[in-house]
Amino acid sequence: MSAAAPQPRTKAGGLGIYAAAVFAFLYFPIVVLVIYSFNGAGVGGFPPRNLTLEWYRILFSDRAIWDAVLNSVIVALAAVMIALSLGLPAALALDRVSFPGKALFRRLVLLPLILPGIITGLSLLMFVRYTGQKLSLLTVILGHGTALISVATTELFAGLQKMDRAQEEASLDLGANYWQTFWRVTLPNLSLPLAAAGLLIFTLSMDEIAVTFFLIGRDNTLPLEIWGRLRRGMTPEINAISTLIFIFSVALILFWYHLRTRGQSSAEPLLAAEPESFQGKLR
Amino acid sequence: MKTYAKPPAKEWDHDASTTARAGADPLLEVRHVAKRFGGREVLRDISLDVASGEFLTILGESGSGKTTLLRLIAGFEQPSNGEIWMSGERLDTQPPYRRRVNTVFQSYALFPHLTVAENVAYGMRVQGVPRAEIPPRVAEALAMVKMSASAETPPARLSGGMQQRVALARALVNRPKLLLLDEPLSALDANLRRQMQTELKALQREIGITFLFVTHDQDEAMALSDRIALLRAGALEQIASPREIYNSPTSAYTAQFIGQTNLLTAQVSGGTARAGCLLWPCAAPEGPATFSLRPEHIRLVDGASGGNPASCRFRAKLENQTFCGSTDMLEIVSPDGQHLRVRVPSRGILEDEVDLEFSAKDCVRLRDAGSS
Secondary structure, eight states: TTTOOOOOOOOOOOOOHHHHHHHEEEHHHHHHHHHHHTTTTSSSSOOOOOSSSSHHHHHHHHHHHHHHHHHHHHHHHHHHHHHHHHHHHHHHHHHHHHTTTHHHHHHHHHHHHOOOHHHHHHHEEEHHHHHHHHOOHHHHHHHHHHHHHHHHHHHHHHHHHHHHHHHHHHHHHHTTHHHIIIIIIHHHTTTTHHHHHHHHHHHHTTTOOOOHHHHHOOSHHHHHHHHHHHOOOOOOHHHHHHHHHHHHHHHHHHHHHHHHHHHOOOSOOOTTHHHHHHHHHHH | OOOOOOOOOOGGOOOOOOOTTTTTTTEEEEEEEEEEEEEEEEEEEEEEEETOOOOOEEEOOOTTTTTHHHHHTSSOOOOOOEEEETTTTTTTSSHHHHHHHEOOOTTOOOTTTOOHHHHHHHHHTEEEEEEEEHHHHHHHHHTTOOOGGTTSOOOGGSSSSHHHHHHHHHHTTOOOOOEEEESTTTTTTTHHHHHHHHHHHHHHHHHHHEEEEEESSSHHHHHHOEEEEEEEETTEEEOHHHHHHHOOOSSSHHHSSSSSSSEEEEETTTEEEETTEEEEOSSSSSEEEEEEEOOOGGOOOSSSSSOOOOEEEEEEEEEEEEEEESSSEEEEEOTTOOOOEEEOOOOSOOEEEEEEEEGGGGGGGTTOOOOO
């Protein structure tokens, strides 16, 4: 979509149609999915008939689905905590310390972003087997957490690069030691990148399948639950849960975008209320 | 956390007239300090003393190492060689947060997530000053820089000049022995800049804290300082009072950097200096020498002959006359082709040939002269 947008106006006619086609290709399936979640006559058949909220009623009384949602949220929140708490020191090291092997370290940290999920998943599975652990949500959490450290590191590193280092020097100059400076100046300055990275990791973890597939025990996450049900046949209940996920994702993306533009458009940091309520949600 | 005893409140009412006194114990001693970044030598063998209560300006072009010297004193960089002492204690081995030195940063570096009052209170908070003591001191400091009305504002809403004042209050509220100012006025427009210069000088007199001020602006340095330390490519070129450094520059670089000057390449022999067709009595040692002659020390006279023996009269061609308000700047060429600048009280348009005179005492012999 972004390829079509910044073209000069003269070619607007042909390009407009092209852009419309691309948008249709991207979003038409989603629109169909949403519409059929209200279809009283099951998944097949055109046009949809007997519009109904029945599938949503069934969905809301389906224990297995909601257990899976809960599992996914637990995994995602834990992954956010792990990735941020390990990614921040890594980003700090990349930003301000020079040590032997730094270039190598930087690439190694980014590796999980590039590696196919199958490789990451398989290697983590072999590691878990080697240590004699049983597969469970815990192994999924560890898998997501470690695989997503790279996302946290890149986001926080970008935030640190934009930060005015003179502020930290001012803090030291005013008598705060390094530890006080970190808590009182560095961390508050990073509230925006921390929130952004947290949101990104949360959404990535919520729909992760490849790594999860190798590490899952008896408790399914939502994507695996849906995957498992599809093998037994499609019902509009799947459309209904997918529609809810879609709405939730769009809301998260809009919120993330909102945080980003605020961070860029003004030098002011977030007002106290918003990041706190968000962080409250994470914990 | 700093462990020094709280200074007496009297320190704020310190006697104003303190200036650099020879023989008084220096507050800060910089001894043979050098700084290298990688293989690049940024500072070379810098030694200087700063007296208590003094306003010392470190002046230099960009890249002369002046900011690096400031950062060494603040503790953000470590010297490669040499030592820095303050009040008889070794300073350069201490971390920045243990030094009784505060800095006003060029970018102000206010904390955007705190209000103005919280910014000012920051130093006292982290140093564990008793809670009850903080608000009155914040109020006092903000009143001092006339920013009381903006105490609860986030700094991003303030103009550059106002942020500058807050940065000053944030540093001074900690009652440092030494205040470092890194080109604090360079981001302000000309009018505000002049106003802040006046206020800064008045403030320094009032509170008697030693100021170490970094700038590349020689007019600013002249207007504010008790003494000026001129840096050139990482070395100390000359350190003296503004008058002395202007009237008796020791090098061609200083003479040209501080104000405008004419450089005369002369030969001294038999008590007379000769630069082309210009002759004047001179007691300097025999041999080649370079002299600095300020444009305002050359006068317009009537007639090419006469005058007293301790001066030099000559006739020259006027190439250009620029009106500068109260003065005119003349560009002239002597009969043997030397180009000189002359500043005279402004008058009407002059003729093509003018008669000029300067006194021998105004020709200042420079150290790095002639053959060297």
